[in-house]
Amino acid sequence: MAADAIGPLGITTAEEEAYRHIQRALRMGRYRAGDRLIPEEIATEIGMSRMPVREAFRQLAAEGLVVIRPNRGCIVAGLTLDEIYETFEIRSALEGLAVRLAMPHIDVEVLEELERQLDRMERASQTGSSDWVVRHQAFHLQICQLSNRPKLVRQIASLHVVIEPYLRIWFDYVDKPASARAEHEILIDVLRSGDAGKAEIVMRDHIVETAPLLANFASPGRR
């Protein structure tokens, strides 16, 4: 059939489209925490009925991006200060595990690729756009993916989505995280060293130390 390639990406179902649309909006910080998401509103926005939108809500609720209370609609979740810290703690444990398991798959080419990623990150930050956030997450996920643990990577990616709005707020306040480059260079260094146990510790510390930095800026943004 000619109508096979409907969308630009491999979107097959209306639900998938709704899911990506809403998730994108949430990541971008278009809605504020506590805002109600009205199914019909979003449905007309992307030209479908509210049914697939509702099913998309379910997926988002499972990821913790929204909260659905029976008969009382769907509201944007938002994280309290405690929950931001908690999310970073979980990230530190999972990404620490990932980097430890990734160590056997580290070679020169990988290290070079990571260096290039760092360059892209810096360039993105200089353009002033919040592309830096996307690049930063790509850098972390790149390392995690080397662990060859699909479920682990998915869980980590899901956590990144939850904290993305807060990273954006942080980025908007401070023009560019000054120490970010150095921080991530240390990560590459420890990967180069080949010490899996040390790499895990460095990654864990790197992540938990980030939390208080953006918590200061994120707190006014929460509900």
Added chain:
Amino acid sequence: MAADAIGPLGITTAEEEAYRHIQRALRMGRYRAGDRLIPEEIATEIGMSRMPVREAFRQLAAEGLVVIRPNRGCIVAGLTLDEIYETFEIRSALEGLAVRLAMPHIDVEVLEELERQLDRMERASQTGSSDWVVRHQAFHLQICQLSNRPKLVRQIASLHVVIEPYLRIWFDYVDKPASARAEHEILIDVLRSGDAGKAEIVMRDHIVETAPLLANFASPGRR
């Protein structure tokens, strides 16, 4: 209204009921990995239309218990051998973190309660029923809950649900995990010692060492 208390538990919506029904069935191992879950079949089973069942599928898919392929229905997920190991690795990282964070909240009363839990576990195993699995999970979750990290506990609980069918198979093959009692006594001992770092290591080892034990029995059961 008199008809307020419809169900025995606080089930408010049909979807909630469908979700619990299917999740229970999956945990009990009623379906085998690869089986197709037919919405109409389950819908008539609990007296509703297939719509809430469909939405329940979404939640289950988000938890990784089933897989939904567009236009091709809902099949029971099941874990490959690699995925079983991976799940235990993730559990070890998360429960390790949880026990470390729980340490400040450990006191004599908590330790006594955990000892009682162990007794209940042993009693459950002697009755021959697979209640042991429930008790075992309750024991682990009890410790995790002391961390005071709701999101962390939820993630861990979700992993427990995924591996529950395999724990049951394991339990059915070997009448009673012989070393289980001793293993968990060690956990309580390290909690008593007050050394958070050591407790994390002990918990991590305890969990990853369990994986190969039940992997041997679980492998014939997978798809």
Added chain:
DNA sequence: AACTGGATAAGTGGATACACAGATACGCTC
């Protein structure tokens, strides 16, 4: 005899329609 093509049946995804629960605002009573 095996493989490929099409036709038919079954089943999933989506839309519309309806019933019920919750929120809000107005009026009545104290």
Added chain:
DNA sequence: GAGCGTATCTGTGTATCCACTTATCCAGTT
């Protein structure tokens, strides 16, 4: 004037219906 009860209205949750995709089976061809 304030507080409570009630009525209306918005919006969610469920059911039925329709369209489209996919799988299966049979027939025709090589």
